[in-house]
Amino acid sequence: MSASPPPPSRDPTAPRREDFARSADDVARQRTVLHHRTTRARHLPNPDDIARRRMLVRWAKWVLPAAALALLGSIAAWPAIDRLVNAQRNALHEMENLRIxxxxxxxxxxxxxxxxxxxxxxxxxxxxxxxxxxxxxxxxxxxxxxxxxxxxxxxxxxxxxxxxxxxxxxxxxxxxxxxxxxxxxxxxxxxxxxxxxxxxxxxxxxxxxxxxxxxxxxxxxxxxxxxxxxxxxxxxxxxxxxxxxPAATPSSAAPPASSIPPARTEPTR
The missing domain is CATH 2.60.450.10 (Lipopolysaccharide (LPS) transport protein A like domain)
Incomplete structure (x- = not known):
C-alpha cells in the first residue's frame, strides 16, 4: 500500500482567517472612530447659512442677466462710440492745425x-x-x-x-x-x-x-x-x-421736276 502525498505547503505571507478575527472591544472602538469621522465631515447648515445662500442665489438671478444685457448693449453701441472717438480725434487734429x-x-x-x-x-x-x-x-x-x-x-x-x-x-x-x-x-x-x-x-x-x-x-x-x-x-x-x-423724310420731300406745274406770269401794265 502506497503512502499518501504530503499536504501542500502554505505561503507564510498569505492572509489567514484568524487575521480577520476581531474582538468586541476592537469592533466598538472602530465604530466609534468611524462615527466621529462621519460627524466631522458632514456639516449641517444652520438657518443663517441657508438665508445667506438664498440671498446669493437671488442676487445672482438679477446681477448675471444685467451683466449680460450690459455686455450686449456695449457691443451694439460700440460702433457709435468708435465714431464719436474718431470725431473727437479729428477735431483735436484740426485744432492742432488751427491758428488764430x-x-x-x-x-x-x-x-x-x-x-x-x-x-x-x-x-x-x-x-x-x-x-x-x-x-x-x-x-x-x-x-x-x-x-x-x-x-x-x-x-x-x-x-x-x-x-x-x-x-x-x-x-x-x-x-x-x-x-x-x-x-x-x-x-x-x-x-x-x-x-x-x-x-x-x-x-x-x-x-x-x-x-x-x-x-x-x-x-x-x-x-x-x-x-x-x-x-x-x-x-x-x-x-x-x-x-x-430731324431730316425730311422721302414722303415729305419736294416732288420731282416733271410734276411741278410751270410758273404763271402776268404781264405788267
Whole structure:
C-alpha cells in the first residue's frame, strides 16, 4: 500500500482567517472612530447659512442677466462710440492745425447735417467771427452730397456763413463742381445747406457732358434732383441729333421736276 502525498505547503505571507478575527472591544472602538469621522465631515447648515445662500442665489438671478444685457448693449453701441472717438480725434487734429491771428481764424472748418442727415463741410483759408451768428470767410469751399450720394463742391473768393440758419453766401469767382462732370461758374451764389439748395440771380455759365449753357440765373435742388435755369439763355447740346431738327423724310420731300406745274406770269401794265 502506497503512502499518501504530503499536504501542500502554505505561503507564510498569505492572509489567514484568524487575521480577520476581531474582538468586541476592537469592533466598538472602530465604530466609534468611524462615527466621529462621519460627524466631522458632514456639516449641517444652520438657518443663517441657508438665508445667506438664498440671498446669493437671488442676487445672482438679477446681477448675471444685467451683466449680460450690459455686455450686449456695449457691443451694439460700440460702433457709435468708435465714431464719436474718431470725431473727437479729428477735431483735436484740426485744432492742432488751427491758428488764430489778430482775431481771425486760419484754416477754419465747419461741419453739419442737412434735413436728410447728409453731412456737409465748409472750409476757409480765413474766418472772422463778426457776430455770434455771422462769420466772414476768405476762400470758402463747401462740400455736400446730392440725392444719389454724389458729391458737390462749390468755392469762391469771399463768403458769409450764417451758422444758425445754415446759409452760405458766396461772391466773386464762384465755381461749382459736380460728380457727373458739370462745372458752373458765376459771380454770386446762395446756398441753403440745410435744404440742399443752390441758387443765383446772376449770369451763370455751365459746361458738362450735355454741352454748354448760359443763363441769367439758376436754382439747383440736391434733394429733389432738379435744376432750373432762368432765361434769356443759350444752350448748345453736344448731341447733334438734339441740336438740329430731324431730316425730311422721302414722303415729305419736294416732288420731282416733271410734276411741278410751270410758273404763271402776268404781264405788267
Amino acid at each position: 491771428e489778430s482775431g481771425n481764424m486760419l484754416g477754419a472748418t465747419y461741419r453739419g447735417l442737412d434735413d436728410h442727415n447728409r453731412p456737409y463741410m465748409i472750409t476757409a483759408d480765413q474766418a472772422q467771427q463778426v457776430t455770434p451768428d455771422r462769420i466772414n470767410l476768405t476762400g470758402p469751399v463747401a462740400d455736400t452730397f446730392t440725392q444719389g450720394n454724389d458729391w458737390l463742391t462749390i468755392r469762391s473768393d469771399q463768403g458769409v456763413y450764417m451758422q444758425h440758419e445754415q446759409l452760405l453766401d458766396l461772391t466773386r469767382n464762384v465755381v461749382l463742381y459736380r460728380a457727373d462732370g458739370v462745372i458752373m461758374t458765376g459771380v454770386t451764389a446762395d446756398m441753403d445747406l440745410k435744404q440742399g439748395i443752390v441758387a443765383s440771380d446772376q449770369w451763370v455759365h455751365a459746361e458738362g457732358p450735355f454741352g454748354v449753357l448760359d443763363a441769367q440765373g439758376f436754382i439747383l435742388s440736391q434733394h429733389e434732383g432738379i435744376g432750373l435755369f432762368r432765361g434769356p439763355g443759350r444752350l448748345i447740346l453736344n448731341d447733334d441729333s438734339h441740336a438740329h431738327p
